[in-house]
Amino acid sequence: MKRKILFIALFLIPVMAWPANEELKYVDAQHLTLVGKVMPTPANVYHRVDTVKYGNMPGAVKRLFTYSAGLAVCFKTNSTNVTARWVTRNKGVMGNMTPIAQRGLDLYIYTDGQWIPAGVGTPIAGKMHLECRIAQHVKPEEHQFMLYLPLFEELLSLEIGVDSAATIEAIPSPFRHTVLVYGSSILHGACASRSGLTYPARLSRSTDINFINYGVSGNGKMEASVADMLKDIEADAFVLDCMPNPSPEEITERTPYFVNTLRKYHPGVPIIMIESYMREKGYSDQQVYDRCRRQSQAFIEQYELLKKQGVPDLYLIRDQQAIGTDHEGSLDGVHPNDVGFERMAKQYGPQLMEILKKYGIE
Amino acid sequence: MKRKILFIALFLIPVMAWPANEELKYVDAQHLTLVGKVMPTPANVYHRVDTVKYGNMPGAVKRLFTYSAGLAVCFKTNSTNVTARWVTRNKGVMGNMTPIAQRGLDLYIYTDGQWIPAGVGTPIAGKMHLECRIAQHVKPEEHQFMLYLPLFEELLSLEIGVDSAATIEAIPSPFRHTVLVYGSSILHGACASRSGLTYPARLSRSTDINFINYGVSGNGKMEASVADMLKDIEADAFVLDCMPNPSPEEITERTPYFVNTLRKYHPGVPIIMIESYMREKGYSDQQVYDRCRRQSQAFIEQYELLKKQGVPDLYLIRDQQAIGTDHEGSLDGVHPNDVGFERMAKQYGPQLMEILKKYGIE
Known part of the structure; x- marks a missing residue:
């Protein structure tokens, strides 16, 4: 605990002291605007999928869909401070993520026609009940804010505090x-340094289009039960960025049902398959290199087969x-760091938009 | 503990299983090549400064100089695996750093004339004695490696394991x-995602020049006792990137002694002052904005005053x-993320090199 306080102290600058006598009022974030969702989740508003209704999905997939990745709370306030109180189900520490990205908060403010970062909510190690002054000394005028929620934890409650x-x-x-983008840990947000820097979050801010993050770390394996869940979602486009998770054999076996199910239940809606990048470890680890090549090969073969079979509105982004x-x-040889995510957004963005425009999505 | 294993499992890909019957031999990293140091440190080879000899420095500064930021171990091996066993003094968790950057390891391999990342050593939360397979399935030829050490922890021991x-x-x-670069947490490495991505580490790899990281997070305050330590160091150039830590008043008060001491004891050696960037929080937090402006103003005034007084070989990079x-x-409104560090290296690199070249440093 002493170390922890020490660490925090090292990173504070003097102006950020928190006046003890200040009055705040809190509102439950449920009463504000929650973006990034596409279905009601009665068990917990901060889940991405109703895992009771879609109980057939594998346990790991269901658990990951309870994480609030890609969700954000939007509101306007004339407060000079923005504070948050929030509770996460667990307090684990991931080796390749910052606690801020894993179970913290990431606030943006709308300024001069642009969303810019205004502060983060930093978790305290070992605590599930968290509280943090995120922004302060903001000009006392009405501003719009967007608060990104934790990427790798289930959020149990969230209150926003403002000047009384x-x-x-x-x-x-x-x-x-x-x-709707379905995929692996890379999509999910490993290893962005904060939750606003995943590539779908970046794309949403730069295009004003709602890119829904259905990344399920390590588990974007195209199970039939996941396809059966996606068939109920009314999306304007589906993007499959899941190639890193299934084995080459699983790709060959599962892609037809997955794509055909989406095709059948969402006629006329584009389905865009994304080939993943060569994981950086592959440049020194021969087995990783081979696996990545075989995954790419299997994924592209399936795309070509489906095209040959006449599946319409199906696209492939090779990169x-x-x-x-x-x-x-990359951070760890597998997942992007913030540099990688910036590049992904720049690479995928124009290619996605070119396809989406054909369907009036712009 | 169960959560931890779960988290780790989520991020592993199947090929990375560790064969149980494999034989490794370990060498103490002290017998290899340690780069990033400029003085002997009898208490612990992985310290940056001999804090016993320079006992007059403030306690926080001394403690931070025991962290292995900027140090790296270089070696060659024909092993197909690189494993590490290492021990850190503490096991604290920082909110805005990945455990990999804070007290983990970051391995590079020299390939096709370039240092490229080959894997990371990931700490296990709550443990000080750590062990990690960093790279495997490497082609069985002789390769050169460089292993960056923890940024925000004292390293007590390190062994490298290779095929027996x-x-x-x-x-x-x-x-x-x-x-030698002296400065704040930004220089120190907050908030790079791994230790090879700080801006001095990036500059060293891109220029082959040894940029020494004397960043002391939150404590690069130009105390006289630190100047008195630096006067003993035989460097070819000194860079001061400490502006974010001292108050404007401290900048005004301390810069003359700091620069004049370096000037006196290192005649003919360039001294380069770097104006820090506007911390991102300053674009929403009016107090942060004001403080940053006043720091810049005080730092530049001191530079101009010293130039007027005829101090030779003194430079300022404004940016x-x-x-x-x-x-x-930025990650947290103060410190760069990997995107910020990439940009800093690109901005500072050419400006530094232009000055250094005049002194034959190229």
């Missing part, structure tokens, strides 16, 4: 359309170098 | 000259936007 005399209200969602060519875009 | 039949040997340092203009180069 300030107003705080829901706002219309800043994003339009629904582009083995989506995180760049200087080898510095 | 392989050779492992020290190599000459890959870097030449000595450019309020070193982490970019899109506001996404």
